[in-house]
Amino acid sequence: MYPKKFSNSKPNITIADVAKAAGVSIPTVSRILNNKVYVADETRDRVNQAIKELGYVPHIQARQLRGAPSQTLALHYPVESPEMLSSVVEIPYVIGAAAAASKQGYFLNFLVSQLTPDTLLNIYRSNQVDGLILLQVSLDDWRVNLLREQDYPFVMIGRCANLEDLSFIDLDFETAMIEAFDHLVALGHREIGLLTYPERWRTAGLGPAAHSLAGYERALQKHSLGSYYREVELSGVEAGFAATQDLLEERPQLTAIIATNHLVAAGSIKALTQRGYRVPEDCSVLAIGFGEIANGITPSLTALEWSSYEVSYQATLIMTNQLKEKRLPVQQILVAPRLVIRESTKEAI
Amino acid sequence: MYPKKFSNSKPNITIADVAKAAGVSIPTVSRILNNKVYVADETRDRVNQAIKELGYVPHIQARQLRGAPSQTLALHYPVESPEMLSSVVEIPYVIGAAAAASKQGYFLNFLVSQLTPDTLLNIYRSNQVDGLILLQVSLDDWRVNLLREQDYPFVMIGRCANLEDLSFIDLDFETAMIEAFDHLVALGHREIGLLTYPERWRTAGLGPAAHSLAGYERALQKHSLGSYYREVELSGVEAGFAATQDLLEERPQLTAIIATNHLVAAGSIKALTQRGYRVPEDCSVLAIGFGEIANGITPSLTALEWSSYEVSYQATLIMTNQLKEKRLPVQQILVAPRLVIRESTKEAI
DNA sequence: TTGATTTATGATAACGTTATCAGAAATCGT
């Protein structure tokens, strides 16, 4: 059982074959392929006929040799070990970008290789991509610094510190955090714990961690609340469970917990339940994040949520638009998460 | 605020520039780039020096013009509307493939555009990809038929009916279903309901639906059980909830429910709870599927699970290996899901 | 020392396409 011979045996049909079959010159075929003016209808028909009969397909690389763009974008998530990605990258990011790219006539690469400055530049220089969409942008991101300096096109999902002349779309984590507290305080809660991004995110200067933290500090001040928080791995349930145990040990009188991830929230609910707290009667839980699973856990999860699909779709659209018209203004979009109230939050007793 | 000029203004450094700088001919530089024999060490050093100083990067498209492969794979999921994808495509599939591709020196495209036979062939003919990894393969899949006939390299995640000479890796859904029943029957359950793939999956001849069904029928026969099932959308929680209500209406004495998706299982548990069944005391729930959330819902979910990451990693490896050595034997791998017992199943009373 | 081999380099021709130019044929205005 061996695979049959592979395609390399096929002699490719070129524009020259088409020209010969249609009895015209090569440039004429090229003109027809590129919808140039000044081609006789009769000739066009004859050539198109030949193209169809021969099953001719333009050789994209040959076109690029003449300076044509590659019509390819790439989504880049910087990562040490790809196995760890799953819990952080959400599939809608990839799908949204792929959908938008495809709609605009672009291919989408998904890059998870570990890039060095050199390899990053090579991707552009060698024409592999026309533009990049950067995920997981840190406040001082080497990719951003390099691409900005070298003047290669890219769009961020997320944002760095210096945003001058850069296009991005990001979630407003700061506002999200404040709204989370507003919601709980409005329900009468005063003892609110927080389970948030892992410490290494904060030390690495990653946007969500930084902006959440800023929001957290503003919220505490705004409502004069005490600070009870743990930084946990987003991977999940176990981490949320353990951190909640730990938090309740320190502060058993908590009446609400905010988690910046659905899986962490799920773990938190399990821990609360196990320690005899009823959710939401004794303790409310609110998540900041996105996922169908919000409806699946018991009680269903009140959350500040957004559509990752939309975000990456928009980011990709910004990129393709800027590639089409180079002098488009930069776009800077902050998406406000919306509060969806389900069963896991309730008035404080 | 306009983006600065884009890269098209940059004159690219070519092999000719390097040759001039190093005082050698163009072919000599090419030889060094491609690690050919017969180059003097002194020359090599001088050229490498020039390459580094000029920041030269080979123009990949020009290479491909000479017949070099594109070193690009694509993952293809056939889809009508990309927005509907999220619940079906799992991120580990994408990440596993991207990781394997990157490790083997390939790029990975994620294709969600709706392909026609023509556009599919064009992707190969125009050298966009060297090989494809097909997801969501149906028993009689036009992509498979076409690519097999035209002899283009591809690997399936999933499998069609006629597997001669084709490489695939797939989950053994049939065995999974039987093991699910075995587990429950061993616990003393006789009244078992099934929530499975949507009807349109079955009518479309999609592998998971077909093989699950086969397993279901064998399991019923093996244990002489009655058939109680609903076909539901995998998108989720609501669907699982409604279907469970419906199923219990018909057969309130059910003591176990099998779901072919975690979100559906979550919905099912909610429905059971709402109707006053305790899980697992009154009714066990078992899921066939994969997801960290299994630990997050209450009770945590007993499941027949697998690693999507591993599966797509393997599939990609098979593809790259076959591209490297054309006469490699085809690989046909069936992955057996493994039973992970958590809290949602228990002996029948 | 001689001829054969090995080692190192360069000239040249492709790969498939498009841009530029030049020229031929058709159409137009007077």
Place this chain on the structure above:
DNA sequence: ACGATTTCTGATAACGTTATCATAAATCAA
């Protein structure tokens, strides 16, 4: 009927690379 324009087509030269061949220099075997 004439030149001026418009419409159409084809030669030719690139784009950046690698393969092939030829040749020159260095090394080797006797």
